[in-house]
Structure formats: C-alpha cells, structure tokens
Amino acid sequence: MNALEGRKVICCVGSGGVGKTTTSAALALKAAVEGKRALVLTIDPARRLANSLGLRSLGNQETRIEAAHFARADLVPRGEMWAMMLDLKRTWDQLVQRSARSPEQAQAILENKIYQTLSTAMAGSLEYMAMEKVYELHSSGKYDVLVLDTPPTSNALDFLHAPDRILDVLDNNAMRLVLGPMLKAGRVGFRLLAAPSSLVLRTLARFTGSDFLRDLAAFMLAFEGMYEGFKERAARVKELLTSPEAGFVLVTSPNPLTTQEALFFHRALESDRIRTAAVVVNRVQRDPRRHGGPDSIEGLREALQLAQLKDENNFAERLCQTLTEQAILADQDRREVDRLRDTLRRVPLFTVPRLRKDVHDLAGLWQIVESLGGD
C-alpha cells in the first residue's frame, strides 16, 4: 500500500460493520512487520480489536502485542505492534486535569453534572476524544505510525465536526449570551440566580426546568478560562489530520448501501479539503466462474461422470444452484467495486476477498495485509 507510505497518522473511516477494526489492525501489523513502531487505537464498546488480536483485554493502556502471537502466525516483526482501547471518560478527565489552572478547578469540573454527561453520553464526545488521543500519542513521539479505528459513525460529517460541536458547548461567549445574568450573580459568591430572568431563558426553562440552567451556569463558571486552550488544541488536532502526515482510508464492504455511504463519506472528506488516501473494500466474493468449466445441470452431470462421481440425490442440481448463487454474489460485489472505482478514479482501491473464517489472530490479519499489497 504505497498510498500510505510516510504517513504518521492513518484514520480508517466508514460505516459500521464493514471491517474497519480488522483493516486498522492489519495496517498496524503491516507497518510493524516492515520495521515501524505502530499503534492501533480502537474504540471500546464492542471490544472489537481484542477480538481480532486474540487478546483478552486491551485495558485502556498501550499494550504491546507479544512475540508469541507473531510466532504463531509465522511472522517476524522488524518493528513493534501496539494496541490501545480508548477509554472515553478517562481521556476527558485527563484532558481537563491537564488544562485546568488549578487542581481545585479540575475538581469542580469533574464533579459537575453537565460535565459528566458531556464526557460520557453526549453525541460526538467519542469522536472528539479519539482525535484528542491520537494527537496526544502523536506528540509523544513514541510511535512511527498511529492507526485510528474510528467510531462507527452513521453520519459521515459527525466525525470531523464532533470537536466543533463539543467546543460550541464550551464556548464562553455563547454561554454568556444565554446565561449572562446568572453568571454575573455567580461570580460574586457563587449564589446563582434562582429564576432565569430573560424571556428567552424563561421559555427555554419551560422545556428543561431551571435546575438545568443553573447546572449549566455552574459548569460554565468552573470552566472559566479553559475554553481558549481547548480550542487551540482542537485546532492543532485538525491541522494534523489535514496535513500530509495524515492519511484517511475509506473502508467499505461491497454492499450497495455501504458503498453509497462510502461515497458520501468521501465527499464529506473532500468538502473538508481532505483527500482520501485509499479505499479498502472488504469481503469481496471471488467469482467461481474464473475457473471456467460447466455451470449448467447437464454440464455438471457430465463433469461428475468424467470424475467418476455419482449424481446421487440431485448432486449436479445442488452444485448448479450453489454455483449460480455464488456467481450472483460475485456479480453484485463486482458491480459495487466498479462503481467505487469509476467514482473515485484517482484514489487507489484495494479489494480484500471474503475469507473462509473470521479473523481473530495475526495470521488472519496477515491474510488481509497480503491483499493490501498491490494497488
């Protein structure tokens, strides 16, 4: 995969269920075997990477894949392969602790109800922290290559714009606009106004009750002075992701719905001036007809006879049905791959054949690496 030569950060993006995690792990494995120090960063919920690496748990620390795993797959890595599972809450907490001006300020934020929701349940939070972690790891200089397995975002735009959305929430100016009167009162002794005074606030309070507004104001006070730092850091993250050091790999399967989403994703990246570095189409059915040979019941019956096999229990008929079905799958997959190739002309495209077994060890990952060999 020359398309990724020299990239230090590789982001695998695409819709759920297309094999992003195995592709990410395969890319890290490839880099490790080639002599790089490579780390793959994945997202917690389904413990996916643990599955594909044969690890019981990735905890949430940088874990080196043991030599024994490589030996079992007959591989000799010239570099190192590391893996890490993102812990959303801990990444947020660390970011707050690092950015706070005093331990007291950090404590006040960590204990705030709004912060707790923001850092665990808010949409976009996971995407933001994934990028934050990549940036942190990149800055540490410990790795030559970082591969990010992004969260399965249903909306392509969510991924790149997640930090902006979260930052909007943390923006003091906007907050001041809404909560102005409450904030002023707060600053003098933390006694927040009991009732929101403006018409807008009163109307909004009809939806959520005024407790929420009070919590929001408290959060804002606790966050005082930290927004600029967050914003600056997010800008640097974005800069890194749009630089030539980073490469986006579009991962998809040959299903019409997922290729449609992949194209949608590609356009979304483009509108952010990010070029797709490569496309990986997983689980492509190979066409059995490439072997030639008969594909009709009659023809198969003759072939069975020639091979001195009996045509018992409609053997030829069952073979014919199976061949036809597998050919349908191959046709469907080819159509989708062609569609991607036609639309994304300048982007190198790789197809990974459907493997006979689930990938759950380095040997399985290596099979994928081999498909990623030539453009």
Add this chain to the structure above:
Amino acid sequence: MPALLDRRLVVVTGKGGTGKSTLSASIALAAARRGKRVLVCEVVAKERVATLFGKPPSGPAIRELLPNLYSVHVRPREAMREYGLMILKYETLYRLAFENAAARYFLAAAPSLAEIVMLGKVWWHATQETERGRPRWDLVLLDAPATGHGLTFLSVPEVFLRLVSEGPLARDMRSMQSLLADPARCSVCIVTIPEEMPANEAIELDRALRQRQFPAGPLFLNEVFASRFTPQELAAVTRGGPLLAAAGESSDNHESRAELSRHYEAVLRDTVPRELSKVPFLFERSFGAQAIDKVSRVIEGVL
C-alpha cells in the same frame, strides 16, 4: 404477554450492516398483512425502508408505502420544531425562543436533545389517539440506530432525567421511559448475522438491554446458510479436477458459511435468552419488495 405484533412499539436494533432495516420492513409488512395500521419510524441519517418497497423516500412527512403500511423519516430539526410547537403552542414564541444564537447554543449544550426530540416524536406516534379515542397506529416500529448508538438512543430518557427533573420535557421523558419498560406495550428486538463480531455484539447488546430492563423481543439471526452437501460430497467435488473447480469452490464457500451459521446459532442459543428466528440468506439480484415479502413470511413464527 401479548404477541409481538400486538404491542404498541417494537424497536429493532443490532450491529450496523446486519439488516435492521430489512427486518423492520418485514415485521411491518407482516403486521400490515394482518390488517394492522403500521408506522415505521426511521431515525438514522439515511432513510432506507421506503426504498426497500420501491418507493421514493418518505422524508419528514408520513407517507403510505402499501395499504396499511406507512413510514416516516424522523429528523432532529423537524422533530425539534414539532415538539417545540406542541409545548409552546405559538409559532412566534417558538421562533423567539429557538431561532436565535443563544437558543442554538442552548440546544447544543442540552445533552442529546436531538435524540430526545426524535425519540419523543416516536413515542408521540406510539401513544397518539384518534378523536374517538382509538390508537392512531396499531403498531409503531422504530428502526433504531446501531448497537452503541442504539443503546444510547433508548437510554436518552434516563440520562436526561438524571439532569432535569421538572418541566414538560421531563414529564414526557418519564412517560417515554415507562412505555419503553412496559412488556405489555413495547418490545426490543435484536438483529445479527452469523459472524464473530456481530454475534458478540448481539450477546453484549442483549445483556445491556436486559440490564436496563427493556422488554426482550426476539433475536433475528439474518443471512443464514443451510448446509447442502455431505462432507463426503464436498471432499469429492473439491478434488474433482479442473472441470469441477468452479463448482467445488462454490460448494466449499457455501459449506464454510453454513458451518459459521451453525456455530453462531448454537452460541447464540446458549447465551441469549430470547426466541431465535432464523432468516435465510437471500440471493436476490435486487433486494426489494419481493425479498421483504419472503422474509416477512419466514419470521411469522415469532410474531
């Protein structure tokens, strides 16, 4: 406990790419065939169900796809507006409160407000009554987001109520929560396929859903391959020489997928305490109304 199709709200969730929309469409079709008025609510960014029936996307307005079968694409913007108007009654007041910079900020800060109003709209449809006091819809189907997001989506009332305990939204959230927890009115189904990660996700999702006490609906195992050749037949044909190479490879592929199907069916039956319904892999040149009809008949047993 009432049969699946006799509930008010049926939620379909599972890993992305396992066929949630196909199953939602099929359950809806089966219900419509029994003479029920059914509404499918789609809440993810891209609408799919109408297309499966060969119809143009419904968009944010309810559209009839087939007799008795309707669909709607629930989007945050429109849902917010509808919901806001329901509570505030006056358009001008809504505009004043919601269509300004401050409110946009507020809407971004309120946790998962987009999800709240979307779920709120689904809940509203599920409990809506006609003038004569009869339910407007016999059955509302929620084609929910994939696993992680799906769980977040269904947990939105709980998360919200932790932050906000008064006001009309909190009141509605409580009512939503009780609908989602009531096995007489609601059921949450899982869709998966016989592959390692989707199966593992289904197991974790089942556990998480039961922990949060969502009424457990069936587990649909989609894309199942049934074995077609004996091991002897397979061995013979794969060693049958160049003339049988294509047939041999095809049979080998088929049997390896049948083996996966068998394996994961056994694993799922062991670990997931739900009714399991197998849906065969369909080799359709184009996946449309016919395929949905087939699936809807295969799953009749658990409906």
